[in-house]
Amino acid sequence: MANFVVIGVPGDPQLYIADLGAGTITPLNAPGGSDLGVADQLRNAGATIVKGVNLAVAVGTAANASAGKFDDIAASGKFEGTTASGKFDN
Numbered sequence: 001m002a003n004f005v006v007i008g009v010p011g012d013p014q015l016y017i018a019d020l021g022a023g024t025i026t027p028l029n030a031p032g033g034s035d036l037g038v039a040d041q042l043r044n045a046g047a048t049i050v051k052g053v054n055l056a057v058a059v060g061t062a063a064n065a066s067a068g069k070f071d072d073i074a075a076s077g078k079f080e081g082t083t084a085s086g087k088f089d090n
Helices: 035-044 062-066
Strands: 004-008 017-019 023-029
Touching: 004 035
Parallel strands: none
Antiparallel strands: 004 017, 017 023
16 A cells, blocks of 8 residues: 555646655655656646556535535535446447
């Protein structure tokens, strides 16, 4: 299991690193020209980059997350009106 997660949020040019073991989040500067630096440039241009994470959801408050809500809508396990199956259309 990963012990650290790099986080970037749309509208915030800063990257952050979460230390899951310590329960801390601190600002992170990506070295220019590194893989992370290139990924940071892409995400600041609007790309979404996911690697090694199987769930990431931005919520307005910790209370919403604790209540299982995404953007003030309760999580249902359904996406676009259908039950999630783990299958993708070819």
